[in-house]
Amino acid sequence: MSPNDRHPLTLRDVSEAAGVSEMTVSRVLRNKRDVSEGTRARVLEAARRLGYVPNRIAGALASQRVNLVAVIIPSMSNMVFPEVLTGISQVLDETGLQPVVGLTGYRPEKEERVLYEMLSWRPAGVIIAGLEHSEASRAMLAASGIPVVEIMDVDGTPVDSVVGISHRRAGRKMAQAIIRAGYRRIGFMGTKMPLDHRARKRFEGFTEALAKAGVEVADQEFYSGGSALAKGREMTAGMLARTPDLDFLYYSNDMIGAGGLLYLLEQGADIPGSIGLAGFNGVDLLEGLPRKLATMDACRLEIGRKAAGIIANHAAHPEAPREPVHIALEPRLSLGDTLRTP
Numbered sequence: 315m316s317p318n319d320r321h322p323l324t325l326r327d328v329s330e331a332a333g334v335s336e337m338t339v340s341r342v343l344r345n346k347r348d349v350s351e352g353t354r355a356r357v358l359e360a361a362r363r364l365g366y367v368p369n370r371i372a373g374a375l376a377s378q379r380v381n382l383v384a385v386i387i388p389s390m391s392n393m394v395f396p397e398v399l400t401g402i403s404q405v406l407d408e409t410g411l412q413p414v415v416g417l418t419g420y421r422p423e424k425e426e427r428v429l430y431e432m433l434s435w436r437p438a439g440v441i442i443a444g445l446e447h448s449e450a451s452r453a454m455l456a457a458s459g460i461p462v463v464e465i466m467d468v469d470g471t472p473v474d475s476v477v478g479i480s481h482r483r484a485g486r487k488m489a490q491a492i493i494r495a496g497y498r499r500i501g502f503m504g505t506k507m508p509l510d511h512r513a514r515k516r517f518e519g520f521t522e523a524l525a526k527a528g529v530e531v532a533d534q535e536f537y538s539g540g541s542a543l544a545k546g547r548e549m550t551a552g553m554l555a556r557t558p559d560l561d562f563l564y565y566s567n568d569m570i571g572a573g574g575l576l577y578l579l580e581q582g583a584d585i586p587g588s589i590g591l592a593g594f595n596g597v598d599l600l601e602g603l604p605r606k607l608a609t610m611d612a613c614r615l616e617i618g619r620k621a622a623g624i625i626a627n628h629a630a631h632p633e634a635p636r637e638p639v640h641i642a643l644e645p646r647l648s649l650g651d652t653l654r655t656p
Contacts (some may be wrong), residue, residue, distance in 0.1 A: 466479070
């Protein structure tokens with residue numbers, strides 16, 4: 315189904331797929347008890363497979379839409395997403411649309427629940443972080459009949475529109491800068507990859523570019539939990555105790571990178587002469603550090619603004635043909651004070 319052909323699924327679609335009446339489907343979805351378990355299971359399986367979400371405003375509004383934009387992100391504690399939300403709000407403030415935020419905690423099953431609840435209110439559009447979703451989430455997005463914009467990442471196949479950066483390219487660019495500066499004994503510290511797909515892609519691009527230069531990651535460590543300064547200090551101390559001849563440390567985000575930088579300054583390390591460091595995200599909060607950390611700006615504000623612009627444009631021209639919009643932004647590398655100039 316192309317974006318131009320999309321229409322919201324109805325009870326009839328589910329009833330035909332399950333081989334039961336629309337009334338039976340309605341009773342199952344309203345959790346009525348007078349339906350056999352076999353029929354209930356068949357209806358729920360059909361609804362899940364199709365991506366059907368009940369319409370909670372059916373009959374209440376002639377437009378069958380509310381002026382809300384569902385914004386679904388993993389976390390508010392990760393310093394990346396508040397800036398994305400700022401960009402979204404800046405654009406939507408000029409319209410009659412209001413963002414409503416749902417948090418997934420990087421868990422696919424929670425993303426399904428949040429998406430189901432938000433779509434049941436028939437928002438004007440969805441802005442959702444990432445391209446990796448469960449089959450059920452992708453089905454709900456594809457069947458929603460509304461504009462969907464996946465953000466932060468362009469390395470994959472979007473459901474509809476997408477705005478982001480190539481994280482594989484970002485990883486490659488950082489590795490190339492490190493190699494050009496003459497570093498060869500490199501350690502990596504980052505989040506556990508199965509849940510953080512964007513960090514995984516950066517790591518893949520990073521190691522791919524190193525391999526082309528005949529260099530391997532000499533040590534690596536992965537952690538779960540928040541991107542904290544304390545975690546960066548702890549991991550940096552541990553890694554250098556294990557592998558003391560490292561001459562560069564690459565962190566999957568600026569916060570743990572800042573922790574590593576503060577630890578090394580306390581130790582009197584020669585930065586960036588004997589050892590260099592780099593993070594990712596270009597977090598403004600870290601501007602006050604004793605040294606400016608090398609990093610890469612992930613275009614967060616611009617991502618939020620462009621994603622909201624796609625939704626706002628569709629809302630302003632609901633009858634216009636709708637084609638997917640793909641916007642790949644270019645992350646900007648900053649050498650700071652922690653990466654030698656070649």
